[in-house]
Amino acid sequence: MHVKPWEWMVKPTPQEEWIEGKGLLSWLSFFSVALGAGMYFVATLVNYPWAMVAGYIVCLVIGGGTKVIDLGQPKRAWRMLLNYDGEGGLLDAMLLLFKSPKRFFKMFLNSGWRTSWISRGMYFIGLFAIFGLVHIILAFVANPAATSGIAALTSVTGIFAIIMAIVSVLVTVYAGLLIGYVRAIPLWGSALMPVFFIVSGFVGGAALALAGRINNAVTSAVIVQWLQVLVLVYVGVVVVYLWNAWNQSGTSKYSVRQMMKAGGLLSIVFYVGVVILGILLPVSIVIVSMVSAAATAPLLAVAIAGVIIGDLSMRFLIMKCGVYTPLITTSPY
Amino acid sequence: MRWGMLIDKVRCVQCYACQVSCKQAYFLPPGIFFNRVITGETGRFPMVRKHTYPLLCNHCKDAPCVDVCPTNASYKREDGIVLIDHDKCVGCKYCIMACPYQQRTSVEYSEQYPGQGYNDYEKFGMEYHPYQEGTAVKCNFCRERLDEGLEQGLVPGEDRAATPVCVNACPAKARTFGDLDDADSKVARLIREKNAQQLRPEFNTDPSVYYVID
Numbered sequence: 001m002h003v004k005p006w007e008w009m010v011k012p013t014p015q016e017e018w019i020e021g022k023g024l025l026s027w028l029s030f031f032s033v034a035l036g037a038g039m040y041f042v043a044t045l046v047n048y049p050w051a052m053v054a055g056y057i058v059c060l061v062i063g064g065g066t067k068v069i070d071l072g073q074p075k076r077a078w079r080m081l082l083n084y085d086g087e088g089g090l091l092d093a094m095l096l097l098f099k100s101p102k103r104f105f106k107m108f109l110n111s112g113w114r115t116s117w118i119s120r121g122m123y124f125i126g127l128f129a130i131f132g133l134v135h136i137i138l139a140f141v142a143n144p145a146a147t148s149g150i151a152a153l154t155s156v157t158g159i160f161a162i163i164m165a166i167v168s169v170l171v172t173v174y175a176g177l178l179i180g181y182v183r184a185i186p187l188w189g190s191a192l193m194p195v196f197f198i199v200s201g202f203v204g205g206a207a208l209a210l211a212g213r214i215n216n217a218v219t220s221a222v223i224v225q226w227l228q229v230l231v232l233v234y235v236g237v238v239v240v241y242l243w244n245a246w247n248q249s250g251t252s253k254y255s256v257r258q259m260m261k262a263g264g265l266l267s268i269v270f271y272v273g274v275v276i277l278g279i280l281l282p283v284s285i286v287i288v289s290m291v292s293a294a295a296t297a298p299l300l301a302v303a304i305a306g307v308i309i310g311d312l313s314m315r316f317l318i319m320k321c322g323v324y325t326p327l328i329t330t331s332p333y
Numbered sequence: 334m335r336w337g338m339l340i341d342k343v344r345c346v347q348c349y350a351c352q353v354s355c356k357q358a359y360f361l362p363p364g365i366f367f368n369r370v371i372t373g374e375t376g377r378f379p380m381v382r383k384h385t386y387p388l389l390c391n392h393c394k395d396a397p398c399v400d401v402c403p404t405n406a407s408y409k410r411e412d413g414i415v416l417i418d419h420d421k422c423v424g425c426k427y428c429i430m431a432c433p434y435q436q437r438t439s440v441e442y443s444e445q446y447p448g449q450g451y452n453d454y455e456k457f458g459m460e461y462h463p464y465q466e467g468t469a470v471k472c473n474f475c476r477e478r479l480d481e482g483l484e485q486g487l488v489p490g491e492d493r494a495a496t497p498v499c500v501n502a503c504p505a506k507a508r509t510f511g512d513l514d515d516a517d518s519k520v521a522r523l524i525r526e527k528n529a530q531q532l533r534p535e536f537n538t539d540p541s542v543y544y545v546i547d
Contacts, residue, residue, distance in 0.1 A: 009388075009435055010373040017426040017439065072424015072439060072467020079404040079423055112403035118427050119403035181401065184433035184536070324435055327532060328373035328384050329546075 012254045012323035015185060019319040025070035027319045030175040031312055033063030033121075034197050037128065037171035038205025044161050044168070046222050049139040051209040056132050058208075059171065064125060080122045083110040117178035124170040131167060135160040172201035185322040186252035192241045199237050200311045203230045207304040224289060224300065231282045231307065238279065238314060255321040266320060269313045278310010335394075335413035336474055336489070337513035337541035338500070339520050339529055340387050344507040344545075347372065347385045354502035355389075355472070360458025365438045367472035368499050386532070387507070389499065390415065390436040390472035391540030398428035398437060407469075413513075413541055414474050424467035433536040437471045440464040474510075490520060513541060 018026040036059025043051030112119030176197025183189035406421035475497040482495020490511035511520035529543035
């Protein structure tokens, strides 16, 4: 969806920084971070430590790693957490803890977290990394009997589970808030963006968590119940989001039209990836699982794959079809 | 004090002198512009009308690029100029995404003539005015000229040595630079007299660049 040079900001101009070339890593990062944190959240609720590990790795290694690689100056990534005005690098900043503790703590207070969602996200991911590691260790070594029922909530593992549930939600939703803050792109600047991110993160996370316990009747039944609700909620959010974008402004309507216009790559991603694989297929399987109690493992596996592909496709379209309003004031958009 | 600019579209002859002079003064790599001129058409033949907009960073009062910066590399000076501390910029490109006027670019050096190496002009520029690859760049209202001129007692907008290069280069005198907060300054007076408007005020960024449309 490129514009010709003479059409730049004269017609709706697509963003390219976060989807073209190296920018593809941003798309993967936003997807992986939400998916991993969502998977961790569901795994925590059903007490499934291995899925917690998988979610942890997906979120931090794949999600965080791709974002750091995408940065223009990755060695300065620490500056998103600390506002250091002195000369020198991270080591000099950390030494301030001993030289000037007041200035050291001011570095945190005055960092970009006050206004920037990227900085806030880095703090959320930092909390996810630290508390998640402790929680995973506790989940593996704790006595299962001691971590069930009401007593579980007051045990150390239970307390970490509550903390991680909250942090997982923050990590899942922050990318939606980050993108939703960009009012310059009407398709993105919607209050539904964080809702979409959190629902899709939980849907994908639940689907992946189910993939690991597909032959475990007890856990899979719980996750299937989650999926039944989440898939239907996800479908509703996607439909409302696209309907809202269609009616919000001329530019956002242009974005949705680009997704649906027959004949292009984007329409294939939309109709095959989002509509068929991401919505119709999982919804059909959910209805089958609701009507007949037995949702067979192969059917569930197909639903899981469909949900993941659909989520990936929808996020790709959101990044690819995000366009800027033309600057020519008499433009029809 | 708030530095601002008036661009009279009625006087603009679309010569691109502003775009070229800025690119030359700052040795900008290929594909990177601090000043641009865009042209659009409306209407149907024979009632076609051409619209030309010289664009540059608007140094908005409520700049979204400053808010979204995770490292505080983008900041606003007291005189209203929005600047980038390139030693802090981490290259996340969030500021580039957030700007509704799309006046920021990420630096990527590339050869003007691929496969032939950098020419002498490019090599001189990379040494005299180097840019950090991967960081964001944009117009800074020629703040070096401004600051140096103010130290020498010159008046930006009136004395050419203290005035942005694009303003000096315009042969049609379509650009006026000055202090928006000074009601007696030439730029403030012209904005009132010619009923100049901000570009796309619905973006709610309160730009410091005004346009005379008709």
